[in-house]
Amino acid sequence: xxxxxxxxxxxxxxxxxxxxxxxxxxxxxxxxxxxxxxxxxxxxxxxxxxxxxxxxxxxxxxxxxxxxxxxxxxxxxxxxxxxxxxxxxxxxxxxxxxxxxxxxxxxxxxxxxxxxxxxxxxxxxxxxxxxxxxxxxxxxxxxxxxxxxxxxxxxxxxxxxxxxxxxxxxxxxxxxxxxxxxxxxxxxxxxxxxxxxxxxxxxxxxxxxxxxxxxxxxxxxxxxxxxxxxxxxxxxxxxxxxxxxxxxxxxxxxxxxxxxxxxxxxxxxxxxxxxxxxxxxxxxxxxxxxxxxxxxxxxxxxxxxxxxxxxxxxxxxxxxxxxxxxxxxxxxxxxxxxxxxxxxxxxxxxxxxxxx
Numbered sequence: 001x002x003x004x005x006x007x008x009x010x011x012x013x014x015x016x017x018x019x020x021x022x023x024x025x026x027x028x029x030x031x032x033x034x035x036x037x038x039x040x041x042x043x044x045x046x047x048x049x050x051x052x053x054x055x056x057x058x059x060x061x062x063x064x065x066x067x068x069x070x071x072x073x074x075x076x077x078x079x080x081x082x083x084x085x086x087x088x089x090x091x092x093x094x095x096x097x098x099x100x101x102x103x104x105x106x107x108x109x110x111x112x113x114x115x116x117x118x119x120x121x122x123x124x125x126x127x128x129x130x131x132x133x134x135x136x137x138x139x140x141x142x143x144x145x146x147x148x149x150x151x152x153x154x155x156x157x158x159x160x161x162x163x164x165x166x167x168x169x170x171x172x173x174x175x176x177x178x179x180x181x182x183x184x185x186x187x188x189x190x191x192x193x194x195x196x197x198x199x200x201x202x203x204x205x206x207x208x209x210x211x212x213x214x215x216x217x218x219x220x221x222x223x224x225x226x227x228x229x230x231x232x233x234x235x236x237x238x239x240x241x242x243x244x245x246x247x248x249x250x251x252x253x254x255x256x257x258x259x260x261x262x263x264x265x266x267x268x269x270x271x272x273x274x275x276x277x278x279x280x281x282x283x284x285x286x287x288x289x290x291x292x293x294x295x296x297x298x299x300x301x302x303x304x305x306x307x308x309x310x311x312x313x314x315x316x317x318x319x320x321x322x323x324x325x326x327x328x329x330x331x332x333x334x335x336x337x338x339x340x341x342x343x344x345x346x347x348x349x350x351x352x353x354x355x356x
Contacts, residue, residue: 001355004064004332007054009342010045015330016060021100023079030089030099030128035071037336037351039180041095044068045341046240051286055121057094063348067095067337069211070150071353072131072142082106090137090145091128091146093112095333097355101128109133124288134307143324144315147350148181152314155185157290158262163193168257172197172230174248177247179206179347182262186236188314189214194345199228201244209347213321225251235259237282249277260285280343323349 006012007116023029032143045067074088076098089110093099104114110130111201118126131137137302162173175183175188180198190198191347220228226245231253233246237268240261249256256279294303323346327336336351343353 001097002060003067003330003337005045005067006057007048007063007065008247011338013334013337014064015334018097020077020098023077023100025079026102027079028075028083028101028103029077030073030093030101031076031098032071032073032093032097032355033088034142034146034352034354035069035093035095037069037333037340037353038147038151038322039177039340039343039345040151040163040182041067041069041337042340046059052121052236055120056092056125057096057099058117069093069303070094071095071146071351073099073128077099080106081167083111088131090126090131090134090149092125092150095337095353097259103128122288124291127354135304136311137153138315141315141319143350143352144318144322147322147324148185148318149311151182151232152185153291153307154262154287155182155189156310157287157294158236158260158285159188159189159193160294161285161290162190162236162258165258167196167222168234169233170230170234171195172199172228172234174199174201174220174228174230174233175216175236175238176201176241176244176248178202178210178219180238181347181350183236184215184236184318185314186238186253188317189211189310192214193216199230201225201228201239201248205349221262222247228252231255232257233283237261246277247281253278256280259283326354327351328354 002016003016004014004016008333044053048065053068058067059065071093072090075083075085079084080103101113102115105112110128113128173196175187177183179202187198197217200210200219202210204221207219222244228251233252234257237245258283260279261282261284333353337344
């Protein structure tokens with residue numbers, strides 16, 4: 001089973017039957033066990049061409065792309081002596097039943113995929129972690145790991161980046177799409193910082209949920225941007241909504257010290273908005289670049305240690321409010337994807353796909 005999307009119409013989907021392939025020497029076959037579906041997966045599709053996300057797992061026909069997800073898989077068959085059958089890993093996967101990889105740089109922590117078509121793609125998406133040695137893995141937190149960890153890594157890096165830049169001399173961080181999981185994690189981490197106010201920007205329908213999280217100092221509405229607080233602000237744009245971005249820039253003007261584009265939860269409103277933006281030009285935040293920087297600064301082992309240290313308390317906190325929805329059939333996967341695409345999923349819920 002491969003779930004594919006029409007790259008020019010993301011509402012047009014199909015399932016393609018796929019037989020287990022014959023392995024060449026050095027290859028391994030991953031049987032995909034489970035993965036999460038969140039707004040993050042929609043971002044991969046929306047930016048599929050611009051950021052080459054489609055290139056990781058080529059579809060069966062031109063013009064189609066596989067939905068990219070994060071989850072668990074086990075080695076079903078191995079033609080690589082360094083990778084044992086039955087090994088369970090966590091990593092970047094297609095929404096599919098199986099994936100052929102070429103394990104390389106094999107260590108006790110796992111391996112990277114050296115498939116030729118992935119050679120020039122960001123290394124942050126190439127690794128597969130052995131759950132037996134992964135410092136962030138806990139068997140009783142698999143759902144939280146599936147749903148939050150890729151987003152957690154991004155939000156950890158956003159928090160680290162802003163703190164490293166002394167918040168660009170701002171006293172306030174405004175985060176759009178405040179009910180999204182990426183925004184929630186970023187706000188959770190930023191709330192632990194001194195001398196910075198964290199403001200969530202959301203819709204009227206999600207306001208009660210966002211306020212109930214108790215991680216934002218205040219919550220504003222999209223139609224009341226002119227009332228946002230702060231003398232000097234940084235904007236973390238997770239919605240990707242051009243009109244909201246324009247309003248935030250207009251409200252703060254030169255008092256906006258940095259504007260960072262992270263996601264596209266409002267992917268249908270990505271038009272840049274009317275006229276020139278007031279204040280600084282938005283800068284796209286690309287997490288793999290920050291991973292490379294901190295890997296060089298600290299070493300990958302220290303980066304992993306810091307992320308794991310931050311992850312554990314967050315996962316425990318999130319488990320207190322997260323409602324997990326478990327699905328498994330093709331019909332359920334298609335329905336869940338389309339609801340995510342159209343922004344119809346309850347922010348308190350998380351969708352976990354477990355394939356038989």
